[in-house]
Amino acid sequence: MTTEATSSPTPKTPLSAQEKKNAREDRGGVRGWYGRQSKPVRIVLGVVFAALAFLLPYVGEVPLIGPQIVTQGIDWPSALFNMSYYVLLALGLNVVVGFAGLLDLGYVGFFAVGAYTVALLASPDSVLRTEWGWLAAVPIGLTVAMISGLVLGYPTLRLRGDYLAIVTLGFAEIIRIVATSTETLRGDRGFSDIPHPPGEFSDGKPIFGVADAVPYYWLGLAVIILVIFGVRNLDNSRVGRSWLAIREDQEAAEIMGVRTIKYKLWAFAIGAFIGGLGGVMFAGQQGFMNSQTFILQFSILVLAGVVMGGSGNIAGAILGGALISYIPDRLRGIEDPIWGTDLFGFRFAIFGAVIIAIMIFRPQGLIPSRRRAMELKDREKEVAPIE
């Protein structure tokens, strides 16, 4: 939540609380309406929204609309869990691409690092033979992912735009190829029996089993909510200001006294951390993974989600992340009217059409960041002067 407006005469933040309040209330549409509500109302609305998200596994029970929403070819709670880690990845990539403006095409690399670390520490197939529990492996997985972000970032963040995109693309491919061809990482055979998250019901059955994906979805949702709060606070802080300045004009940021390399590294590390979070969740639910899980397509898909939803906007990233997972899953099990095959086979064609439509009619994304929309316009002017 944004800090509440106070009457303090000397606000500490660069942007005073009153100004933030104004900025919040000046917005149009639903967000403007939300911003004009008093703080208690906003909290209640937020809680209601979160509660509805937690009840999503039961949406099928809602008459009329429910059956239209739930997936058919794949168990609905599993589809929801898939959405939850895609949303996590979109949130993380949004920090890198949306906030700091660094084009990262190899985001799946961090997802892989998180997942592989958990697999190495916890799976009985691992050469380490440590066989830790899932929870014990998580902090290590996240730390390693974050470090990998710093290691990749330090030498490469001097590059900009397209050059950075190519290097990050290379990074993700290196991770995948190393995973495919080194004995320790087991290539296609992969790791099986990665333990699930801990916890038991009172009757001794594990909460996180194989049959029911609902608890995983709830865990994912809880993690997402924490990440949203963390990312929001960062974006409203000095770090967020620095990212904004770097994104809008890196040289200008530098001559304002922003230590650009530091904040770019921060963005990379935080993005890698959240990507790793997606990876450890994935490993914990699937129980099995191999190098084919981490194909390049995955990075592109998440990036498409961020751009589609509205780069630079947290709500946009969530929506985009959810859509890239939901659309293909929803197509599963529907027969196409011409050949009678599963529509899932056409997912990329349909998906491509959806993306193209969004980019034509709403290039700033479904839930755009007002600022990003402005920057986009500014860049258009530079490319093709209208005056």
Add this chain to the structure above:
Amino acid sequence: MLLELKDVTLLYGRIQALHGISLAVGEGEIVALIGANGAGKSTTMRAISGLRPVAQGTIHFNGEDITKLRADLRVVRGVSQSPEGRGIFPGMSVRENLEMGAYTRRNRAEINEDLDRVFTLFPRLKEREKQVGGTMSGGEQQMLAVGRALMSRPKLLLLDEPSMGLAPMLIQQIFDIVVEINQQGTTVLLVEQNAQQALSRAHRAYVLETGEIVKSGTGAELLTDPSVKDAYLGVA
């Protein structure tokens, strides 16, 4: 001397943009750097603000060697640049742009004082306080860039082509403000193509040609110098 460049050379890849430039700016002065397109004026500015590393030579600021100092720390030391052309943050409002200028500072009361000062210098910015930078006219953006550079309360203000693309009346106005800023105690190094205006306002000036300083003197001297007249002032 507040700022001293000694034999500074700078490379863009294999192309040498500056061939051993030496210049000095004393405290309280307005010094102009004039020259044609591609003479190395902006490059000199970028070397001083730390955006480009220099290949050889030294830069001293306030008695300290800042040749290898990071750009962000030069701002803390008191060097502030208003970049060439549209160097403002397009998605930020006027107010946010100015706040960004005070990025290195913490004292809120002092920052507010400087905000008032900038708004007094540029009443237009006060009117447009909430407008998004990218939607303003070229002249307004230029004012914003100068105002923003002042927000770090610099000892030395680097102005890169403040008159570029402005209407004649606005040019006059912007130079008046530069003089006013200087009289309030800020040293100014000014890069200009508008040699007439720059020379008539500056205490001293340097003429730059293909990466070398070919002439220097007081503004008045250069204004009447026949070769400068021919090359930069036109016959009109």
